Amino acid sequence: MKKLMAANWKMYKTVEEGAATAAELGKLLGGLPADREVLVCPPFTMLGEVGRALETAPGCFLGAQNFYPARQGAFTGEIAPEQLLALGCTYALAGHSERRHVLGETDEFVGRKMAAGLSAGLTMILCVGETIEERREGRVSEVLSRQLRTGLETARCAASADRLCVAYEPVWAIGTGEVAGPGEIVEAHAVVRETLMSLLPETGTEVRILYGGSVKPENAAGILRLDNVNGVLVGGASLKADSFSRIVLAQ
């Protein structure tokens, strides 16, 4: 199973800055190890330019941070999965904690996005993770299994292991510099794996589970060695080509 090293640029960079970072990344990742794949999820505005800059970089894919779960229609300001595919996107995120907690997306809405994205042909990364309050209340396992179940409920029939990934991102570790400890990561990834195996008995063992939350060049190798960690989803440290390429190549 190749490790997926994913960059989420969130709402940062102009088109010019994004294209320049992607071009630099393409050069730095010339010797990408055979067991790694790279994904860059820039803002919508620069998908075309970033995609072109990564075109010649082997093993690099383009992804979207978001879309609206409909084929087309009167949805002012929204973007459809088909429009992303036409720009060269092959991946998309759903359920990122900033969309759940800042933009108010519900489990049910995340489930609709998973179903729409998978049916359109995108590879979907379902993001799950507990808040610090939920962790303190001992509810990590309950929260993760609920988010996975509702996220995959309507998408299950379309979810083959090669077009589905899960990202475990504890909310308290995102953008805080406070990375989850090895024990916390292993325990949460085991819950995700077990839930996937019960929801998708034939393919659950093959779905890649990424860790996200304050991943840096200095801690990436240690995280990537943990059980059931099949890649990382990186925010802040993915904004600079040099720092993200060190994470991608971390051994």
Ligand SMILES: O=C[C@H](O)COP(=O)(O)O
């Ligand atoms: O999508 C990425 C995550 O939100 C992690 O962000 P971070 O690496 O800045 O903590």
